[in-house]
Amino acid sequence: MKNYSKQREAILEVLRCTDTHPTANWIYEKVRETIPSISLGTVYRNLAQLSQSGEILSLHVADGFEHFDFVTAPHAHLHCKKCGAIIDAKLDIEPLSKLSNDLGFTPQNTIYVVYGICKNCK
Amino acid sequence: MKNYSKQREAILEVLRCTDTHPTANWIYEKVRETIPSISLGTVYRNLAQLSQSGEILSLHVADGFEHFDFVTAPHAHLHCKKCGAIIDAKLDIEPLSKLSNDLGFTPQNTIYVVYGICKNCK
DNA sequence: GTATCTGCAAATCATTTGCATTCTG
DNA sequence: CAGAATGCAAATGATTTGCAGATAC
Numbered sequence: 030m031k032n033y034s035k036q037r038e039a040i041l042e043v044l045r046c047t048d049t050h051p052t053a054n055w056i057y058e059k060v061r062e063t064i065p066s067i068s069l070g071t072v073y074r075n076l077a078q079l080s081q082s083g084e085i086l087s088l089h090v091a092d093g094f095e096h097f098d099f100v101t102a103p104h105a106h107l108h109c110k111k112c113g114a115i116i117d118a119k120l121d122i123e124p125l126s127k128l129s130n131d132l133g134f135t136p137q138n139t140i141y142v143v144y145g146i147c148k149n150c151k
Numbered sequence: 152m153k154n155y156s157k158q159r160e161a162i163l164e165v166l167r168c169t170d171t172h173p174t175a176n177w178i179y180e181k182v183r184e185t186i187p188s189i190s191l192g193t194v195y196r197n198l199a200q201l202s203q204s205g206e207i208l209s210l211h212v213a214d215g216f217e218h219f220d221f222v223t224a225p226h227a228h229l230h231c232k233k234c235g236a237i238i239d240a241k242l243d244i245e246p247l248s249k250l251s252n253d254l255g256f257t258p259q260n261t262i263y264v265v266y267g268i269c270k271n272c273k
Numbered sequence: 274g275t276a277t278c279t280g281c282a283a284a285t286c287a288t289t290t291g292c293a294t295t296c297t298g
Numbered sequence: 299c300a301g302a303a304t305g306c307a308a309a310t311g312a313t314t315t316g317c318a319g320a321t322a323c
Contacts, residue, residue: 034278034321053313068280073313075278089211093288093312107256118254132240133270134229140264148255156296156303175288190305195288197303215287215313279320285313295304 037075039063041084041099050088050096050106050115083138090115090142103139109147116147159197161185163206163221172210172218172228172237205260212237212264225261231269238269 033041043059044051051059057072076097080087086098090108096115098106105120120141128134155163165181166173173181179194198219202209208220212230218237220228227242242263250256 036279066280068282070281070314071279077314087213089213091209091211095313107250107254107258109256110259116254116256118250118256120249127242128229128240128265128267132229132238133273134231134238134240134265134267135269135273136229136265136267137232138266140262140266142262142264143250143256143258144260144262145250145256145258147257151255151257158304188305190307192289192306193304199289217287275323277320277322279318281317281319282315284315287310287312289308289310291308292306293304294306295302297302298300 036060036064036067036071037079039067040072040075041079044085044097044099047099048117050098052094052096056097086138086140088115088140088142091144101138103141105141105143107143107145107147109150110144111146111150114147118143158182158186158189158193159201161189162194162197163201166207166219166221169221170239172220174216174218178219208260208262210237210262210264213266223260225263227263227265229265229267229269231272232266233268233272236269240265 039060040056043056053073053076054069056076057067057069060067060072076085079085080097083101086101088096088098088106090096092113100117105118107116107118128136161182162178165178175195175198176191178198179189179191182189182194198207201207202219205223208223210218210220210228212218212228214235222239227240229238229240250258
């Protein structure tokens with residue numbers, strides 16, 4: 030385990046123990062229960078670093094917030110337009126190696142968002 | 152053809168004749184060449200309506216801008232982290248009908264974004 | 274002791290909104 | 299004329315950033 034700041038560890042820990050896809054602010058509130066003095070700027074800075082290094086996934090959906098996901102393996106996100114929930118789903122996604130061949134594009138990660146209405150909101 | 156305002160028609164026309172995935176501001180600048188008095192607020196308002204009614208697609212990528220796409224059929228978007236380009240790609244995407252069965256989720260539309268480095272930026 | 278990280282607060286900037294006016298039928 | 303859309307300008311609000319002090323090695 031690398032030697033990160035305790036703030037960074039706490040942020041990762043919160044993310045690890047959540048199956049939702051929280052926003053920076055939600056994570057901030059949660060970490061504050063452990064480290065009351067942490068600042069929102071620090072949360073944003075660490076999340077940016079973690080997502081840039083590929084340790085976590087950054088997810089932009091149409092609600093104006095950036096969401097974060099501890100699970101980096103490719104999977105689909107079902108975003109309910111009514112309640113705003115983001116639900117994980119396994120979907121077979123065509124292997125990206127094809128992109129390298131056909132278009133010369135080097136894929137790094139994949140975001141798959143399906144918009145619709147969830148079971149509860151129907 | 153519905154009877155829209157000339158501003159709305161001009162916005163749609165710009166979008167129709169573009170193979171990039173422009174932002175609201177880009178569209179605004181482009182429409183201004185035809186209708187110099189148009190306001191950015193009107194562009195935003197019309198884009199919101201059009202994307203809500205399903206006539207165009209709204210695309211959120213990790214660059215902080217909302218992008219718009221005249222092509223609403225499901226396809227993948229390759230977003231280059233270096234130059235910011237968004238390239239269309241055909242990818243077989245698993246039929247979404249599965250989601251209705253397995254999770255009770257009613258899918259409406261699908262956004263597929265692949266982050267990576269494009270041919271030119273390598 | 275240098276480089277990195279933090280807390281704080283102010284700045285940024287894409288997007289939204291209120292309102293008076295203009296257009297449409 | 300009523301309802302809808304517009305232009306303008308101000309407000310909103312998530313995210314970023316500068317800076318001085320704290321922390322890590």
